[in-house]
Amino acid sequence: MKNVIVGQSGGPTAAINASLAGVFETARALGLGTVYGMRHGIEGLLKGQVIDLSAQLHDSMDVELLKRTPSSFLGSCRFKLPAPGTDDAVYTALFHKLEALEIGYFIYIGGNDSMDTVSKLADFFSEDPEAPMLIGLPKTIDNDLAGTDHTPGYGSAAKYLAVTMDELIQDTAIYAVPSVTIVEVMGRHAGWLTLAAALPKMLGGMKPDIIALPEVTFDEDIFIKNVEKKLKTTQNIVVAVSEGIRDERGQYIGSDAKSGAVDIFGHAYLSGVGKYLERLVGIRIGCKVRSIELNLMQRCAAHLGSLADIEESFQIGEQGVNAAVNGETGKMLAVRRLSDHPYQMECDVI
Amino acid sequence: MKNVIVGQSGGPTAAINASLAGVFETARALGLGTVYGMRHGIEGLLKGQVIDLSAQLHDSMDVELLKRTPSSFLGSCRFKLPAPGTDDAVYTALFHKLEALEIGYFIYIGGNDSMDTVSKLADFFSEDPEAPMLIGLPKTIDNDLAGTDHTPGYGSAAKYLAVTMDELIQDTAIYAVPSVTIVEVMGRHAGWLTLAAALPKMLGGMKPDIIALPEVTFDEDIFIKNVEKKLKTTQNIVVAVSEGIRDERGQYIGSDAKSGAVDIFGHAYLSGVGKYLERLVGIRIGCKVRSIELNLMQRCAAHLGSLADIEESFQIGEQGVNAAVNGETGKMLAVRRLSDHPYQMECDVI
Secondary structure, three states: OOEEEEEEOOOOOOOHHHHHHHHHHHHHHOOOOOEEEEOOHHHHHHOOOEEEHHHOOOOHHHHHHHHOOOOOOOOEOOOOOOOOOOOOHHHHHHHHHHHHOOEEEEEEEEOHHHHHHHHHHHHHOOOOOOOOEEEEEEOOOOOOOOOOOOOOOHHHHHHHHHHHHHHHHHHHOOEOOOEEEEEEEOOOOOOHHHHHHHHHHHOOOOOOOEEEOOOOOOOHHHHHHHHHHHHOOOOEEEEEEEOOOEOOOOOEOOHHHOOOOEOOOOOEOOOOHHHHHHHHHHHHOOOEEEEEEOOOHHHHOHHHOOHHHHHHHHHHHHHHHHHHHOOOOOEEEEEEEEEOOOOEEEEEEO | OOEEEEEEOOOOOOOHHHHHHHHHHHHHHOOOOOEEEEOOHHHHHHOOOEEEHHHOOOOHHHHHHHHOOOOOOOOEOOOOOOOOOOOOHHHHHHHHHHHHOOEEEEEEEEOHHHHHHHHHHHHHOOOOOOOOEEEEEEOOOOOOOOOOOOOOOHHHHHHHHHHHHHHHHHHHOOEOOOEEEEEEEOOOOOOHHHHHHHHHHHOOOOOOOEEEOOOOOOOHHHHHHHHHHHHOOOOEEEEEEEOOOEOOOOOEOOHHHOOOOEOOOOOEOOOOHHHHHHHHHHHHOOOEEEEEEOOOHHHHOHHHOOHHHHHHHHHHHHHHHHHHHOOOOOEEEEEEEEEOOOOEEEEEEO
């Protein structure tokens, strides 16, 4: 009887635990062995921090509650595996941990970096017939994974953006003095979440006056001219801006003022493009200006979770276990859209 | 037939439009004259910016939607009347505007500064038998008005705080590295809203590890010691802090770093106590630290509006018109709590 191990990695979402619930329920339904959870992803696994999920999830109500709980139930990590061939010690250590637990199915829920982990493990284990089946389940509020129509977690975050932006636009319009409000949204390389700020417009509401995405080069002079032009006809301007906007040299806006610090994955450590643009508008235009950072709320607002997102995330977990049991390995689950009206999808293994 | 005029002033809430809806509905039901709205409070009234509310609210569905719309529908202002006796020109100008519109009932919805406006107008008009009845309706997310059990608007903001804090605590607990998260909450002189961060605990959830209120002198050394002590037993610390915390000299924490700017009411212009404490923890402790400002979201999150709050705000509007028609003037409506279980209240005129 082969056991299952499941982990979560990277930033959490409001829907990531639904995939975990899907893995647990399906492994139980298929009569697989113990379903282990890694605390803090593979970093915790290396330290032996592993729990038996059945000790946490006693009945179907527990599983339902887990589906609706934001953040990563198992904890997360940002642990980068060394490039294959450079340092085998970590891989060997992981192999021994998995062997000791008699793991047949290894499921890892995360974003780009987590899929990188699954891919590297699959490469390392490719010659080993005893290695567990390795499956990645996508999640990210950034919606920036290739090969899938969209990523679980994005829908709930987009719903938060839409609702919150609609309320913020109402709030910023109250005073009879010209003002600029800059709302900073997560998204290092992808503007999907920032674009969701325009969703209220599709339902008869309003949208931000200016939207700045990382996919489009940001020019400070053009931005200031745009704001000045809009202030001639609109008293209270709202700007939605991705944290990852860059200038024509590819430099993050505002990053000159920073230390050049990078995170463990070598990504520039971003904070405060909103604050930077607030100061810029203050200096160049001189009107009332404020910046708002949607911060962790945009990824953990389970109270605005999307039911479609939660159910799809659960289904991804379900199909991930099925794929592993069917002998797939080194693969990621993906969403394929079948129709828009009504919305229908199915899962691919890619 | 005497007409009614109603205005909104100060910061908005998720429930302030419910009081406006209550005023409109009741004036209509009582067969009073035209119900005018001041755009941007008395500042707009002085400029003749007045609308006929019946041109905006056509049927009961419009009124229902207004009850559930965040922000101040009529716009707001922060306009301070001169001290009585120092400059009568503004009072005289207001009197002529009200006379021209044949206003018998003047209703002003707002916080401390707005009640100050009602009080000053009442003083100025006290000798004039032709003056309109002047009634103030309380609203503020700070819950800092005297004479009322609580203020409309607080309940919805408290609900936002409770839900958001619960989700943030979940989110901050995911990484296996010590961290401090500082959440900055509105409340210049009153800690009620920051205290609402502890509400999830009453429902079996969690609460912040440290709560700092403006009513309690804040000592940076004691704070750092507390954080260090808690970090010994808890990996991820969450701190809820009111924007208005002060040191033993009465200085706002972090205000030394600022320009000393004050707003039109002479209040120190606050921003960034969260950022200040973030830097302090970074320098003194050196662990991972971030700050989160709940910013405008905490006052405009109508999607988390409290039904009790909305209904009570409506009732306050209703009873405000009744009080004016009954000849009350220079008074404020207040909530008197009759019982906790079940929660029951009635309106007083004070």
